[in-house]
Amino acid sequence: MGITEPGGDSIEGIAVVPPGLEAPAAEELIALGCRAVAPLRRAVRFRSDLAGYYRLHLQARLPFRLLRQLASFPCHGRDDLYDGVQRAVDWATWLPPSASFRVDVSGTAPGLNHSHYSALQVKNALVDLQRQQWGQRSSIDLEAPDISLHLHLGGGLASLSVDGSGSSLHRRGYRAAVGLAPLKENLAAGLIALTGWDGRRPLADPLCGSGTLLIEAVRMALGRAPGLGPEGARSFALERWPDAQSALWQQEVRAASALARSCLADQQPLAPVLGLEQDPAVLAQAQANAEAAGVAPWIRLSGGDCRDFIPPEQPGVLVCNPPYGERLGHSDALEGLYGDLGRMLKERCSGWDLWLLSGNPELTGALKMKASRRIPISNGGIDCRWLHYAIR
Known part of the structure; x- marks a missing residue:
């Protein structure tokens, strides 16, 4: 298997969800138009187009994160990971040196048993490539990066994804005040x-x-969409992606806004x-x-x-x-x-x-x-x- 890259019309995604909620999360994704939905452990795999992916960020209530797969490639060790990451996508568009990034890792592969070390390999592959091409490199930002990358290792494969929100989706923005043991x-x-x-x-x-x-x-x-606040849509990392479509995003924002009601869908109180x-x-x-x-x-x-x-x-x-x-x-x-x-x-x-x-x-x-x-x-x-x- 070689590098696989989805186009905007075919997004392979992973919804990261609370453990125990995989089944209702899968039902939610199906209701929002996703295809090839499959519950996993603490996650749900899905396929969508760009409009559907935008819709999920605005309307899906259960995920912590919605990851978009950039590439999948064979990985049987650190050299495979280093080479695969460099060939994964056009990094000139996804990660120019002016953009900051962070890397999170789950899973293992031979010689890649520690998430910190695996993340370091991904970071090295990217900054080495940048230095070769431009003579400068991106900075690491763990708090508010321009691009948040996620690597999953397992079954002889590495899957490299990007996080569409930039921060956990459970934060709706309304809960400045919480109790001592708040429920997300x-x-x-x-x-x-x-x-x-x-x-x-x-x-x-x-x-x-x-x-x-x-x-x-x-x-x-x-019908109050979780991705909308009093001032409109929250800010999402996907709006700054190289293939972002502003008109399509605004179309989904309007559709989500139109769902809000003061009564039930059948006009009953x-x-x-x-x-x-x-x-x-x-x-x-x-x-x-x-x-x-x-x-x-x-x-x-x-x-x-x-x-x-x-x-x-x-x-x-x-x-x-x-x-x-x-x-x-x-x-x-x-x-x-x-x-x-x-x-x-x-x-x-x-x-x-x-x-x-x-x-x-x-x-x-x-x-x-x-x-x-x-x-x-x-x-x-x-x-x-x-x-x-x-x-x-």
Whole structure:
């Protein structure tokens, strides 16, 4: 196999997603027009055209990053990597000496077992080539590079990709205020997707923290594209690529903007969305986040203890990310909270569906409820389960 380079009409891509959300992320990519979609481990492979790739950056809610493959070539050692990188693409257009870059690496190959060393080989190949051609070289910028390269090694192949966003897509821009253990926005969106909530039933979080689950749910139900902020589209690295098409990008920005609604797609009003938070400072954070996200009018946030939660009459969906002792509090101090939460739910929330993120099975046992589904999820490196309970 020789060097492969996709054209703008045929982009081979990888969506890097939270562990456990590969299946819903694949469904999201298909819904946004991708082809040849295949879930991997912590990633989803896809094929798209340039317009579709732009669309993903504006509308996809679950990925951390959307990588575009520049080249794939055989790699059985460091010499193969060095030569393959130099021949991968026209670096005169992709990486002139005036542009800065960084390299991230995953996987291994013979003699390339450490990501730092493999990244160094890629860097050396590029700056050596630049010195030969122009007598000068690019600088390395780990924080805000012009081009962010990703190398994956495995199966005798090296795949060299470029990151379309330049920074993690989970940062929507609305969450300046977060709690002590914030749930990343894309993970929250994926958890909501797994519940099947579509805005027609009430949604409540009796331990809402900084409000991320509720905010992502409402933004999804009301068609608020994650790549758009109050001032329009966020800045993405792909806008500065050599094959960038400004008119096509603006077309996708307009299409994403047009999705925003104040009601559901069939003109029905959004069902009540409620959040309860005991800590006044954290509640203020949640209110500020909802305001910045443009969804404050549709979320009723109140101060109070989860034990005092009073649900709406119509049964709906409860979502909850209670502390589980890894970062907040201690397990022995939290057992009473879980026991009280379970009693409250059984007494007042008959007919509701509860989805609870658990990082501690012993604490979850204090609920005295039996989960009907247990979906493995990684939350910031903590092995968790997204548990579904039908409260009857």
